[in-house]
Structures are given as structure tokens and as C-alpha cells.
Amino acid sequence: MSEYDLVIIGAGPAGLTAGLYAARARMNVLLIEKAVPGGQVLITDWIENYPGFPEGISGFDLAEKIKEQALGLGLEIETAEVKGLDLSGKTKEVILKEKRIKTKSLIIASGASPKRLGVGEDKFMGKGVSFCATCDGPFFKEKVLVAVGGGDTAIQESLFLTRFAKKVYIVHRRDELRAAKILQERAFANDKIEFIWDSVVTGMDGFFSVEKVTVKNVKTGDESKVDANGCFIWIGILPNTEFIKGDVNTDEGGFILVDTKMQTNVPGVFAIGDVRDTPLRQIATAVGDAAIAAVSAEHYVENL
Ligand SMILES: Cc1cc2nc3c(=O)[nH]c(=O)nc-3n(C[C@H](O)[C@H](O)[C@H](O)COP(=O)(O)OP(=O)(O)OC[C@H]3O[C@@H](n4cnc5c(N)ncnc54)[C@H](O)[C@@H]3O)c2cc1C
Known part of the structure; x- marks a missing residue:
């Protein structure tokens, strides 16, 4: 693919859900994850507050289910660490160690890490x-x-x-x-x-x-x-934004600022889940953000 419709950074619940929506909408979408897909959910032993699982579900199983659903709808996942972004042109570029990936729109779902x-x-x-x-x-x-x-x-x-x-x-x-x-x-x-x-x-x-x-x-x-x-x-959390060097606006803590469509100050660049400025960081809020951002990205690309 010389240019994707959408690239998503991070395969936690937010990124996987955005990928699921975008793949289902038949966008040319690529999700880039530096580790095993699943994000922080993989370090969660048991989840009792995610709807649809009244008995609870292990973090591993929930991550697998979301991943399998996304892959089943045609989502492509590449294992690589995003090192930087180039958002200066109309086409956005995601910089990996060995190559650059061109895309019309971008969703940042790189999460956060507790201090x-x-x-x-x-x-x-x-x-x-x-x-x-x-x-x-x-x-x-x-x-x-x-x-x-x-x-x-x-x-x-x-x-x-x-x-x-x-x-x-x-x-x-x-x-x-x-x-x-x-x-x-x-x-x-x-x-x-x-x-x-x-x-x-x-x-x-x-x-x-x-x-x-x-x-x-x-x-x-x-x-x-x-x-x-x-x-x-609870001594604070840190957003996973080492690869964002002033490319989008953030709050004082480095969390990415977005509007109600999850769009950053850069048109076509969205941020979702724990990496964004938000009052609650949970799986349910991350997947909610993801649905909004994926549809927003779809509309953005359609209107280009
Ligand atoms: C111990 C623990 C228990 C929790 N229990 C619950 C619970 O029971 N219920 C609940 O609702 N929430 C729970 N949470 C919170 C929940 O896990 C998070 O809110 C949710 O995972 C956020 O999803 P996310 O996709 O935004 O980010 P993350 O889950 O953080 O995923 C981000 C992904 O991005 C990847 N990434 C980061 N930087 C890069 C890069 N440069 N290049 C490529 N990939 C990158 C990471 O490897 C990661 O896979 C828990 C959190 C913790 C830490």
C-alpha cells in the first residue's frame, strides 16, 4: 500500500477497536504495535467492569477477543515501534526504524503507563x-x-x-x-x-x-x-508519547488534547484512550473514543 487511508498507533483496546471499525468500513487501514496486541489489559488479571461479561473475563482473553474480532474483519497489524511523525504535508508520515508509512489520516492510541x-x-x-x-x-x-x-x-x-x-x-x-x-x-x-x-x-x-x-x-x-x-x-501516569515531538497539542502532563470528534489540532490526526486528556481511563472509555475517532477519520478521508 503506497498510502493508507488510516494508520493507527497502538493495539490496546482503543487502537484495536478503532481498527475494527475502520476495517469494517473497508478503509485501507494499518495498525502498528510495538509489543503484543492488548495493551495494559494484558497486565490485568481479571476484568469485572467491562459490559457483556457478567462473570468477568481475564485481561488476556478480552484482549484476544477484541484482536480476533478486528483481524476477522480484515485489520492488518504490523509489529514495529513508531519513532516519530511527519505531519507537515497533506499526506501524513509515520516514521519507523526502517521505513516511513504514508497515510491520509492517523489515530494515536499509544496509551499511558503508570508511574x-x-x-x-x-x-x-x-x-x-x-x-x-x-x-x-x-x-x-x-x-x-x-x-x-x-x-x-x-x-x-x-x-x-x-x-x-x-x-x-x-x-x-x-x-x-x-x-x-x-x-x-x-x-x-x-x-x-x-x-x-x-x-x-x-x-x-x-x-x-x-x-x-x-x-x-x-x-x-x-x-x-x-x-x-x-x-x-497512584503517583501519576505518563502518556506514551515519546515519538510525538510537539507535533500535536498536549496538556501540561503531555496528554493529547482533542475535540469531541477526538481530533487533535492537526486535521486528520486523532487521539484516543489513555493517551488523551480525559477524566477517566478505562477500557469502556477507550473503546468509546475509538468508535468516535474511526468514524471521524472515515468522514475526514471521504471529504479530502
Ligand atoms: C493493572 C491495571 C488494571 C486495569 N484494570 C482495568 C479494569 O479492570 N477495567 C478497566 O476498564 N480498565 C482497567 N485498566 C485500565 C485500562 O487497561 C486502560 O484504560 C486501557 O488499556 C487503555 O487502553 P488504550 O488502548 O488507550 O491504551 P493501552 O492499553 O495503554 O495500549 C496502548 C498500546 O500502544 C502501544 N504503543 C505505545 N507506544 C507505541 C509506539 N511508539 N509504537 C507502537 N506501539 C506503541 C503499547 O505497546 C500498547 O499496546 C487497568 C489498567 C491497569 C494498569
Whole structure:
């Protein structure tokens, strides 16, 4: 194909769904994914809040189902990492290591990555360490949890965790919260929540899953171990936008700004899912964005 109608970057739920819609609309579409298709869903053990699966579904199975549906409709997936974009001409170019791919329209669905603590938590992913209370909170009924962070997300999500856990320790590196006052009031009034101030998490131990979380007081330097079954980390997320070097407008955090059609400031370039500026990052919102963007891209190409 010398020039595609549409190129999609990223095969998480957003990119796969956009690909499904575009392939079904018989667009010449290519999806480029640097890893295994599925995105963050692949690191999600069990999903209970995606409609249509009342018993829940494993992240792997859901990713496979979406991928198979898209491939069945004719979607072409290429394994490669996008290194850059050239959006200066009417034809857009997606830059890979070995070649450039020309396209009339582009959907950026490269997702986001939760900021890590960098204290060895990766080996406990899905085994006590989580970045998503909505997703994983119900697995910790009557358990003790450590939550890390002091912003709105950390407090809101910790409050949600108290519906399930018997105790939630919130570890925060300062002696006051950044979160909205109303959230602070709710957290202070909740007797399941206990704050560990001026402290950071420096390690985790456990045989199969998290059993102890090491906490260090940044003022005194004292370290202690908290008996806990899980650790939820909310110290922010980072958009996967290394390949976008000022090509489209973003907010201060680097998340891509779009209009109601999911279009960026560059006509014919769309952004969907976790990589865009959005109040909620879930599979359901990612696939909703994707449907809008795919139809918007189709209309854009038709009107060229
Ligand atoms: C532990 C965990 C549990 C979760 N549980 C749930 C849940 O139960 N329910 C729920 O609704 N949501 C859950 N979420 C959130 C949900 O996974 C995300 O909202 C969703 O995956 C976002 O989809 P996306 O397609 O926008 O991005 P992603 O899933 O992040 O996919 C982006 C894709 O783009 C690819 N990519 C990135 N950069 C490049 C590049 N330069 N070139 C090529 N490819 C690239 C990545 O490899 C990735 O495959 C969970 C998230 C986490 C981390």
C-alpha cells in the first residue's frame, strides 16, 4: 500500500477497536504495535467492569477477543515501534526504524503507563501490586492495603478501596495532601484509613504475593515494615508519547488534547484512550473514543 487511508498507533483496546471499525468500513487501514496486541489489559488479571461479561473475563482473553474480532474483519497489524511523525504535508508520515508509512489520516492510541516507584514492584504486578482500584479493589475483601500518593486520584481511589479492605494505609511523602479538601475530609473521617505521613515506600516482600511493604520516614530516615496484602500506587501516569515531538497539542502532563470528534489540532490526526486528556481511563472509555475517532477519520478521508 503506497498510502493508507488510516494508520493507527497502538493495539490496546482503543487502537484495536478503532481498527475494527475502520476495517469494517473497508478503509485501507494499518495498525502498528510495538509489543503484543492488548495493551495494559494484558497486565490485568481479571476484568469485572467491562459490559457483556457478567462473570468477568481475564485481561488476556478480552484482549484476544477484541484482536480476533478486528483481524476477522480484515485489520492488518504490523509489529514495529513508531519513532516519530511527519505531519507537515497533506499526506501524513509515520516514521519507523526502517521505513516511513504514508497515510491520509492517523489515530494515536499509544496509551499511558503508570508511574512506577522503582522499588521492585514489577515482580508483584497482578500479585498484590495494582494501579487501579476500580479494577482490582474487589479482590481485596477484608485485606490490609497500602496506598501510595497524596493527590485526588490517590485519595478518591483509597476511599473506594475501603468498600472492600478492612484497612488502608495511605503513605504520602509530605505532611499534607494535595487532594481536594472534600476528599481530604472524607478520608480523615473514614476510620478504615490511616495516614503514614512524610514517608515513601522503599520495598516490598512476599513469597507468591505482597506480604510486607517497607516504608521509610523521609524526615527521620527510620524504616518500618507494614503487614499488607497489597499496594496500590497512584503517583501519576505518563502518556506514551515519546515519538510525538510537539507535533500535536498536549496538556501540561503531555496528554493529547482533542475535540469531541477526538481530533487533535492537526486535521486528520486523532487521539484516543489513555493517551488523551480525559477524566477517566478505562477500557469502556477507550473503546468509546475509538468508535468516535474511526468514524471521524472515515468522514475526514471521504471529504479530502
Ligand atoms: C493493572 C491495571 C488494571 C486495569 N484494570 C482495568 C479494569 O479492570 N477495567 C478497566 O476498564 N480498565 C482497567 N485498566 C485500565 C485500562 O487497561 C486502560 O484504560 C486501557 O488499556 C487503555 O487502553 P488504550 O488502548 O488507550 O491504551 P493501552 O492499553 O495503554 O495500549 C496502548 C498500546 O500502544 C502501544 N504503543 C505505545 N507506544 C507505541 C509506539 N511508539 N509504537 C507502537 N506501539 C506503541 C503499547 O505497546 C500498547 O499496546 C487497568 C489498567 C491497569 C494498569
